[in-house]
Amino acid sequence: MPTVLELYEKLKAKLGDPEARLLLEFIETSVEQRAASKEDLQRTESALRKEIHQVKVDLLKWSFTFWIGNIAVLSGIMFALLRAGR
Numbered sequence: 001m002p003t004v005l006e007l008y009e010k011l012k013a014k015l016g017d018p019e020a021r022l023l024l025e026f027i028e029t030s031v032e033q034r035a036a037s038k039e040d041l042q043r044t045e046s047a048l049r050k051e052i053h054q055v056k057v058d059l060l061k062w063s064f065t066f067w068i069g070n071i072a073v074l075s076g077i078m079f080a081l082l083r084a085g086r
Contacts, residue, residue, distance in 0.1 A: 004024065004028075007024065008020055008021070008024055011023055011024065
């Protein structure tokens with residue numbers, strides 16, 4: 001893989017000094033922007049994964065609470081019916 005200096009020398013021979021510098025600066029800026037964009041995407045993905053995990057935990061907690069409440073109510077009704085039948 002050619003180094004930046006080797007690439008510059010090849011471009012300088014074909015395009016001239018100012019154009020070669022401008023092209024390399026453009027490429028360098030583009031690569032830096034892509035790297036920054038990728039880091040932003042990774043941070044966003046990480047934050048989303050944490051949020052999804054928290055929502056799953058909350059749903060599980062509320063589901064458990066709901067079912068415990070239903071069992072308590074049904075147990076009370078069954079106890080009342082059994083006591084009334086005696």
